[in-house]
Amino acid sequence: MADVYLPSTLPPLFPGLPRRLELDASSVDEAIRQLDQRWPGMRDRLVEGGPAIRPHIHVYVDQERAGLNTALEPRSRVDVIAAISGG
Amino acid sequence: MSKVMVLVGTRKGCFVLESDGDRRDWEVKGPFCEGWPIYHVIYDHDTNAIYAAAASEWHGATVWKSADLGETWTQSSEGLGYGDDGMKMSKVSSLAAAHGRLLAGAEQAGIFESQDAGATWKLLTSLEHPAAKDWNDPEKQPPGHLGVSAITPHPGDGPEHFWAIVQGYSLFETSDDGETWTPRNEGLRADWPREYDDIGFCVHKVVIAPTDLNRMYQQNHCGMHRSDDGGQSWTEITEGLPSDFGFAAAVHPHDKDTFYVVPVDPGHARTMHDGKASVWRTRDAGSSWQRLHEGLPQQDAYLGVLRHGMTNDRLDSPGLYFGTTTGQVFGSVDEGETWNELAGYLPAIASVEVAVVE
Numbered sequence: 001m002a003d004v005y006l007p008s009t010l011p012p013l014f015p016g017l018p019r020r021l022e023l024d025a026s027s028v029d030e031a032i033r034q035l036d037q038r039w040p041g042m043r044d045r046l047v048e049g050g051p052a053i054r055p056h057i058h059v060y061v062d063q064e065r066a067g068l069n070t071a072l073e074p075r076s077r078v079d080v081i082a083a084i085s086g087g
Numbered sequence: 088m089s090k091v092m093v094l095v096g097t098r099k100g101c102f103v104l105e106s107d108g109d110r111r112d113w114e115v116k117g118p119f120c121e122g123w124p125i126y127h128v129i130y131d132h133d134t135n136a137i138y139a140a141a142a143s144e145w146h147g148a149t150v151w152k153s154a155d156l157g158e159t160w161t162q163s164s165e166g167l168g169y170g171d172d173g174m175k176m177s178k179v180s181s182l183a184a185a186h187g188r189l190l191a192g193a194e195q196a197g198i199f200e201s202q203d204a205g206a207t208w209k210l211l212t213s214l215e216h217p218a219a220k221d222w223n224d225p226e227k228q229p230p231g232h233l234g235v236s237a238i239t240p241h242p243g244d245g246p247e248h249f250w251a252i253v254q255g256y257s258l259f260e261t262s263d264d265g266e267t268w269t270p271r272n273e274g275l276r277a278d279w280p281r282e283y284d285d286i287g288f289c290v291h292k293v294v295i296a297p298t299d300l301n302r303m304y305q306q307n308h309c310g311m312h313r314s315d316d317g318g319q320s321w322t323e324i325t326e327g328l329p330s331d332f333g334f335a336a337a338v339h340p341h342d343k344d345t346f347y348v349v350p351v352d353p354g355h356a357r358t359m360h361d362g363k364a365s366v367w368r369t370r371d372a373g374s375s376w377q378r379l380h381e382g383l384p385q386q387d388a389y390l391g392v393l394r395h396g397m398t399n400d401r402l403d404s405p406g407l408y409f410g411t412t413t414g415q416v417f418g419s420v421d422e423g424e425t426w427n428e429l430a431g432y433l434p435a436i437a438s439v440e441v442a443v444v445e
Contacts, residue, residue: 013146044164046146048175049170056145082145082146
């Protein structure tokens with residue numbers, strides 16, 4: 001199970017969404033789709049047309065910058081960051 | 088007793104200013120919408136809901152909704168996009184509610200509709216025109232200045248009849264719910280070369296007189312204009328104003344000849360002239376203008392007002408309201424003769440609308 005950490009900007013949009021949860025997913029894309037199934041609309045908050053992760057959302061897998069196609073290992077740590085975006 | 092709600096969209100969320108029918112004392116509520124940048128907030132009289140057009144640099148574009156006059160909010164962008172291979176959806180710029188549905192103008196240019204009170208959206212039209220490749224090209228217009236900046240339903244006709252402004256290009260009219268569009272720019276002025284015969288005019292704001300639906304006014308990049316034929320042709324009425332440039336406009340709800348604008352510096356500043364805050368009013372359909380300033384700051388007041396930044400209610404003695412890019416909201420209940428500051432320290436204001444709720 002991947003250990004997923006989400007930014008503080010998301011729980012106010014999706015009631016019941018924790019900041020940290022475990023997901024059984026083989027890629028970042030699959031993890032986001034699983035989140036979207038449980039909290040509909042989540043994918044649109046993280047992914048734009050292309051598809052690609054939104055420019056000001058940074059995803060790290062085991063501390064390496066990741067994209068949608070980045071693979072997840074069973075014990076990967078996934079950090080989803082709302083990057084600095086102006087004042 | 089009726090409650091008057093001034094709905095304010097700001098760079099850092101939505102605010103609601105509440106008063107009673109006297110409109111003397113105001114309570115500021117908010118910020119709502121989790122502090123997202125809000126570009127336009129409207130009230131839907133059919134459903135008593137508030138909707139806020141939003142775009143976050145982190146989380147994209149969405150429309151927020153409150154079904155309880157601002158107490159609680161949800162958001163949905165389901166269907167509000169052009170798909171993985173389509174145009175970029177950078178923000179929802181404008182909203183309109185009429186005939187039991189919502190319309191949302193987007194950047195890049197398209198109009199989405201919701202038939203289920205904002206739960207889901209679908210693309211209604213992307214305004215087919217040979218110039219669409221230009222108005223959606225960031226090389227030709229800077230990001231943040233593209234798209235459909237306003238949608239104006241016809242107040243008397245069915246849902247298929249409305250106008251839309253494509254920022255920097257044209258006012259368009261459709262009578263078949265967006266299937267076809269007719270540019271409505273006859274008589275307008277453009278101080279630049281135009282690539283197309285019928286478009287290339289920078290329309291900022293269009294309003295319709297409730298007492299005569301053929302009477303329209305517009306604030307253009309190049310002048311203030313009046314139409315007496317439902318927007319089919321325009322006559323410039325700028326003479327007597329300190330500049331031909333501005334964004335905001337409002338028409339009196341009971342007198343078709345009374346119209347308000349906020350002229351601003353047309354250069355980089357885009358603030359009110361000479362540091363003196365002013366609203367300008369005509370009572371004769373643009374033949375003459377009066378500067379209205381009592382109660383507004385008259386020294387070092389470099390205030391800007393954007394296209395959705397001024398509105399009025401329709402009470403017997405109508406209230407007129409505007410919000411500034413420096414976060415003040417001013418209101419007048421005597422047709423602009425005197426003004427009061429309703430809020431002084433909000434974030435930069437993009438839109439001001441008003442609802443009277445029984």
